[in-house]
Amino acid sequence: MDCSATLAAPMSFGRRDETRENTVDRERALDRFLAGIERRAFRIACLALRDRAEAEDAVQDAMIRLVRGYGRHPEHQWRPLFYRILKNRITDFQRRRKVRSAVMALWPSHGSEDAAPDPVESAVDPRGSPDQVLEGEELLARIEGLLAAMSGRQREAFLLRNFEGLDIAQTALAMDCSEGSVKTHYFRAMQTLNEALGEWKK
Amino acid sequence: MNEDMRELERRSRAAFDESVESQDAATRSRLARARAKALEELRGRRASGPVLWIPAGAAAAALVAAMLWQREEGVPMSARTEAAVGAFEDLDLMAAGEDFDMLRDDEGFYAWADDQTPDGVG
Secondary structure, eight states: OOHHHHHHHHHHHHHHHHHHHHHHHHHHHHHHHHHHHHHHHHHHHHHHHSOHHHHHHHHHHHHHHHHHHHTTSOGGGHHHHHHHHHHHHHHHHHHHHHHHHHHHHHSGGGGGGGOSOOTTTTSOOTTOOOHHHHHHHHHHHHHHHHHHHSOHHHHHHHIIIIISOOOHHHHHHHHTSOHHHHHHHHHHHHHHHHHHTGGGOO | OOHHHHHHHHHHHHHHHHHHHTOOHHHHHHHHHHHHHHHHHHHHHHHHOGGGGOOHHHHHHHHHHHHHHHHOOSOOHHHHHHHHHHHHHHHHHHHTTOOOHHHHTOHHHHHHHHHHSGGGOO
């Protein structure tokens, strides 16, 4: 009697069940990871792009690409990987915008179509205007304006280090540069902000 | 960094955290939908199987690769199968329209990633 034939089936089912279980675990882990990161990632994308719709698209693309391409990587790699993907998506949007502006400059009459204010941005805050919140929002709005004028690398270093809280090594991986470059870009960004925001000090 | 910069760092981070916490329900809901969509894609890919998504060109490349493997002697079947599955998954990524801008200049990152991964898995 060929025992291998009778044993092979249950073993392969067992292996398949185990694989399915691992995949479900991985999916749950990805869900937890994305749920924990999505709101901060969206705010960071908003600050980099200054456009909520584009920021949403960039975050969604980054989620899909992470799941599709790197879901099987170890969990501790997901965060720098996700931010590297998001950084690339943000750069894509910025490039596209430059091309669009160049094209629009040739036909200036079409430029006014996007001029309507964002109704979400201009909505009145239903919580009223407590001083502390206003101070924080005002500071953030000023930082947003200053970030837009910075080099892309300084902006990325500031957003990833200070707002997302990545350490220097993770920031270097997300930005695809050396740790020394991260330190330099971050310091310059902080210096620029500190000089420009002198009046926030009381 | 001097003390002023440290204080600015702290206050700006607090302002950012506050803005994250106060995100409106509509935004949260859209982000949750985006996450669900990303995970749905993972389930869809699992259910349909990667081979179905491979366009003709990629399938031809896979076939050539498979023929070359067949010619190698002394390679155990399990290793061949594993390699073939890996190749199909890579092709699936290409077929799904993933651009490889990110991967092009990333030797350093992937060397690091390999170091983090036990037994070269992942």
